[in-house]
Amino acid sequence: PFSDAHGTITRFIAMGYDITDRKRYELELKVAARLDKLTGLPNRALLHDRLQQAIARSGRVPGYQFALMFLDFDRFKIINDSLGHEVGDLMLKEIAARLKASLRTNDSISRDIDGSTVARIGGDEFVIILDSISGPEGAAVVAQRLLDVFHDPYQLAGHEVRSTASIGVVMSDAKYSKADDMVRDADTAMYEAKARGKACFVMFDKTMQEAVQNQLQTEIDMRIALATGQFRLAYQPIVTLEDGQLCGVESLVRWQHPTRGLIPPDQFIHIAEETRMILPLSQWILEESCRQFMQWKKQAPDRAPQYISVNLSRIQLTEPDLVERVLAVITAAGMRPDELQLEVTETEIMQNRVVATRALKQLKAHSIRLAMDDFGTGYSSLSCLYEFPFDVLKIDRTFIANLGRGREFVALAHSVVTLAGHMGMTCVAEGIETDDQIAILQSMDCICGQGYRFGRPMDADDLIAGLWRRQTVKHVA
Ligand code: C2E
Ligand code: CA
Ligand code: CA
Numbered sequence: 001p002f003s004d005a006h007g008t009i010t011r012f013i014a015m016g017y018d019i020t021d022r023k024r025y026e027l028e029l030k031v032a033a034r035l036d037k038l039t040g041l042p043n044r045a046l047l048h049d050r051l052q053q054a055i056a057r058s059g060r061v062p063g064y065q066f067a068l069m070f071l072d073f074d075r076f077k078i079i080n081d082s083l084g085h086e087v088g089d090l091m092l093k094e095i096a097a098r099l100k101a102s103l104r105t106n107d108s109i110s111r112d113i114d115g116s117t118v119a120r121i122g123g124d125e126f127v128i129i130l131d132s133i134s135g136p137e138g139a140a141v142v143a144q145r146l147l148d149v150f151h152d153p154y155q156l157a158g159h160e161v162r163s164t165a166s167i168g169v170v171m172s173d174a175k176y177s178k179a180d181d182m183v184r185d186a187d188t189a190m191y192e193a194k195a196r197g198k199a200c201f202v203m204f205d206k207t208m209q210e211a212v213q214n215q216l217q218t219e220i221d222m223r224i225a226l227a228t229g230q231f232r233l234a235y236q237p238i239v240t241l242e243d244g245q246l247c248g249v250e251s252l253v254r255w256q257h258p259t260r261g262l263i264p265p266d267q268f269i270h271i272a273e274e275t276r277m278i279l280p281l282s283q284w285i286l287e288e289s290c291r292q293f294m295q296w297k298k299q300a301p302d303r304a305p306q307y308i309s310v311n312l313s314r315i316q317l318t319e320p321d322l323v324e325r326v327l328a329v330i331t332a333a334g335m336r337p338d339e340l341q342l343e344v345t346e347t348e349i350m351q352n353r354v355v356a357t358r359a360l361k362q363l364k365a366h367s368i369r370l371a372m373d374d375f376g377t378g379y380s381s382l383s384c385l386y387e388f389p390f391d392v393l394k395i396d397r398t399f400i401a402n403l404g405r406g407r408e409f410v411a412l413a414h415s416v417v418t419l420a421g422h423m424g425m426t427c428v429a430e431g432i433e434t435d436d437q438i439a440i441l442q443s444m445d446c447i448c449g450q451g452y453r454f455g456r457p458m459d460a461d462d463l464i465a466g467l468w469r470r471q472t473v474k475h476v477a
Contacts, residue, residue, distance in 0.1 A: 036120040038089055039096035047119035047127055051179035054129055058172045067139035069128040070168040070186035071099075071146070074198045075352070076124035078318065079161055082354045090156045091163070092124065099126060102149050103142070127183065136171055136203060143167050143201035151199075164199035166190055171203075188212055195274070218268065219275045221257070226280055230256050233288055234457030237468045238309065238428055238450045241442050244469070248341065250309040250450065251289040252457045253281070269313070278313045286310055286326065290333035290340065296464050303464060307369060309341040314348035318355045323362045330368075341369035341392065346378030349388065357387065364389040371428070376416060385423060392448075393420040397431020400451070403440050410440060417444045 034046040042050065051068065058064050073095065080088035099118045117129040133139055150165040168189030176182045189204035192211075196202065225231055231253055238248040255263040272278040293308040316322055330340055342363065349356040364370060371392035372385070376399055385393075395416050402409040413429075420427040429441050432451030441449060455468025462468070 039093055039120050041096050041099075041126075042117055042119040044119065044121040047117065047121060047129070047183075048179050050117045050119075050129055051182060054131070055172065055176055055179065055182070059174070064172075065133055065135060066172045067130040067133055067136075067142075068170050068172075068182050068186045069130060069139070069143065069146075069201075070183070070190040071126040071128070072166050072190050072194065073124040073150070073163045074166055074194070075163050078352050078355055079163060083156070083159055083161070087156045087159060087161070091154055091161065092120070094154050094156070095124075095126065095150075096120065098149050099128070099146075102145060103128065103130075121183075127186070136169075139169050139171065140201070140203070143169055147199060147201060166193040166198050167201035168193055169201055169203050185209070191274075195270075215271055215274065218271050219277060222255075222268065222272060222275070222277045222281070225255060225257070226277070226284065230258070231281065231284065232256055233285065233292065233460075235292070235460055235463045236450060236457040237305075237455045237463065238448055239454050241429070241438060241446055241449045244454070246303070246305050246466075246468075247448060248307045248309050249293075249305040249463060250311075250343070250457075251285065251292070252311070253285055273313055273315050276315060278315045279319065282313055282316050283325065283329075286329050287333075290329055290335055292460050293339065294333050294335060296460070300464050303466060307339050307341045309343055309369075309371060311343045311373065312348070314351055317344065317348055317359055318352050322359050323366070326363065326368065327366060337367040338369055341371050343371045343373040343394065345373045346375065350378065360388050372425075374430075385419075385425075390425055392428055393425045394428045394430050394450075395420075395446075397451070400429050400431045400437055400441075401433075403437050404434075413441075414444045417441075417446045421445070 034043055035041065036043045054066050058066060073091075076088070076091070079091060096118070103116045103118060116131045119127045119129075121127050130139060130142055133142070146167060147165060150163070154161045154163070168186045168191070170182055170186040170189060172182075185204045185208075188208050189202045192208055193200050193202040233251045234254055235249045235251055237246050238250060239245060240247055253265050253269075255265075255268055257263050269278065272281050289308050289310050293305070296304040319325075326340070326342070327337075330337055344356070344360070349360070360370060369391045370389060371394055372388070372390045373394050374396045375393050376396045393416070395413065399409075399413045399416065403413060417427050417429075426448060427446045428448040428450055429437075429446050430450050432438060432441070432449045432453045434453060437451075438449065438453065455463075458467065
């Protein structure tokens with residue numbers, strides 16, 4: 001301002017500039033910070049706000065209900081690792097597109113919520129706020145529709161990729177006041193969906209929270225168990241059916257729990273897998289098995305088994321350093337590679353076919369023996385056999401248990417034994433409990449057997465003392 005001698009303002013010079021550009025730019029920056037760069041969907045922060053608003057609204061507006069869905073895409077990590085991040089990115093964009101196309105969504109940054117929100121909160125994790133639904137049935141209908149939408153394969157840069165969704169659903173409820181609590185429960189339900197075999201949706205309920213609590217406790221217990229040596233191995237003989245000679249030994253883990261007593265593997269392996277405690281546990285199992293094997297050889301060279309057979313978990317199969325680790329353990333133990341056999345099930349392989357195949361071929365290239373475990377219980381038995389370099393086929397014990405049920409069952413087992421023979425694999429019949437079963441299997445020229453009839457899983461000392469031999473029978477039939 002210009003003023004005269006009395007201080008009165010006589011003139012102004014006005015200067016102005018248009019701030020709308022800057023405002024818009026600032027707003028865009030703000031918006032961008034709340035959108036996921038890859039898919040353009042709301043990110044975790046924006047989801048959080050929207051969810052908090054929806055929670056507030058459900059407390060305010062009688063009858064207003066919404067559902068929160070947590071989606072995770074089965075095998076995404078493997079697709080990403082094996083086909084590359086570009087393909088992974090394409091897949092995430094496609095997922096976003098399919099979600100938008102199947103829901104009435106509100107992508108705008110505006111504060112008023114109308115329609116559902118689809119957000120990507122990390123990796124392959126997508127969260128949906130399903131607005132104004134009639135109740136759990138309404139949410140179930142949408143969840144089912146989404147499962148169908150994700151059933152179709154993806155065409156990504158020349159690859160056809162399949163990846164179904166696992167969905168956890170939680171309904172709005174007066175007990176929720178915090179967005180994070182609701183997301184946590186939807187996540188819990190999603191894990192349950194995965195545990196129930198994937199490609200399904202699960203509605204959250206309170207018992208799941210308790211199960212999670214139990215699992216946490218077991219995980220803590222397991223860490224202690226590993227550190228204080230509560231795990232131990234039992235060994236079950238694998239014999240030739242012809243003359244009952246010991247050929248190999250399978251090592252089977254047990255947990256000697258200080259208060260719960262002896263826990264069988266079926267009760268803790270899956271928890272160990274879910275928590276990835278299986279990795280240090282399996283490392284110990286492998287080291288201990290090899291150590292014990294070498295001790296038998298030293299103790300009784302003429303009676304020691306020719307190989308030790310160790311079960312691999314599906315989690316180990318996808319670890320990039322599996323082969324190195326295995327080789328390191330046998331080298332440290334001073335074992336030949338063909339004295340170690342690793343058992344895998346077809347289901348484990350099929351869950352991660354690409355990665356598992358690579359690992360198995362590498363193990364085979366190093367002369368480690370491979371056995372297909374529980375054969376006949378999985379879903380793609382035959383294709384598996386042609387593709388993978390197995391030395392041994394272990395026929396699942398359900399086939400053996402059925403042998404007494406009629407000729408069809410005998411024929412079925414026979415065809416598996418014959419098939420194994422044609423493909424150059426040694427057959428091991430699992431779960432042999434009776435002399436009749438031995439006789440039938442001998443008549444099929446099944447080479448080896450394992451089961452309570454020969455010996456239960458037992459201590460290392462009992463095994464080498466040949467205690468199991470008392471039970472062997474010679475050539476019936
Ligand atoms: P699997 O690999 O099929 O192991 C054979 C199971 O059948 C063992 O149960 C064994 O005790 C049982 N069995 C052996 N002979 C007979 C028989 O004549 N009749 C009957 N009814 N059962 C028989 P176990 O030791 O309870 O192991 C159960 C499963 O737990 C194993 O099935 C395997 O999948 C898993 N597991 C055991 N040890 C390990 C391990 O060290 N690592 C991993 N990853 N999994 C393991
Ligand atoms: Ca096994
Ligand atoms: Ca088995």
